[in-house]
Amino acid sequence: MELVKIEGLNPREYEHPLDRNALNVLEKTAGLDLLVRKFFDLGVEKFLRLEFVGSNLKVTPSSFPEIYEILEEACEILNLKTTPEIYVRPDDYFRKLEVSTNNLEGLTVGVEKPLVVISNVCIESFSRSELLFILGCQIGRLKSQHVLYENIGWLFPILSSTISDVMASIPGVGAISSTFTAGLYLALVHWLRMADYTADRAGLLACQDVNSAMTAMAKIAGLPQKFFDSFSLDDFVTQAREFEGFADTTYNKILKVLSLSLRDQAFTIARANELLQWIDSGNYQAILERKTKIHLAPPPSFCRHCGFKLEPSDAFCRNCGQKVST
């Protein structure tokens, strides 16, 4: 089946409203700009790059042609102009780094020169179409400019310890700086969870096959390899459709708090439920048929907050940490 290349796709076309809401809350939370500035000041991106580039296998058109081709295809379908670098890591690598991520899902690191990392188990577990879903999720994170806040979320303990000194020196803030960091962390972790909903939509738009998206999610949820062929996808879809926990606002409030202790959970059933609802709404089909096109103004060349000169690719001001709004 020929997949549709979604011409001019803008992430706002498929952004999940809960992602937008959580992002608005996060961006209004005190201290985030300090964290962003620290991220650039400390050269964290360079450190993260070295970690991955120095440890993992680079996927090239000659070393892993099938994988590279899938990544290129995901970029082409989702209208991302530059194909990021991609690396393969050993299965247990992130557990050692204490970065919480499911070992079947990919991740993306870096803002200036982003790179996508997937595990060897990920390659072995997924079909071509499922890998398009998995890599499409990561391309979606790049398109939505999620990567900076995600990376900050992983490195929060290190970055926040460097800003607590700064906060302590602000009159009236010092005494409550730990409350600040706790509130900021909660907002970050909650947003990370909601951002998954948007990434899943990008994954589906990349593979354009609901069954592949669902089987990929079932595998992330823990489907054992020996049941890959006999697994009933209908049962998984039924389970996902019956799930209604987080739609209720009370549950949503509790979830925000639980997010901290359940950080390692992939919440795959909730995510499958959200994805199915989106398909039912008709928006997925409308995007493929290009009925949802939006045109945005080009990015500004100076930070509206502090006046610092911006590069066209800057999503965040390197001087004050404010998001570049378009």
Ligand SMILES: [Zn+2]
């Ligand atoms: Zn600025």
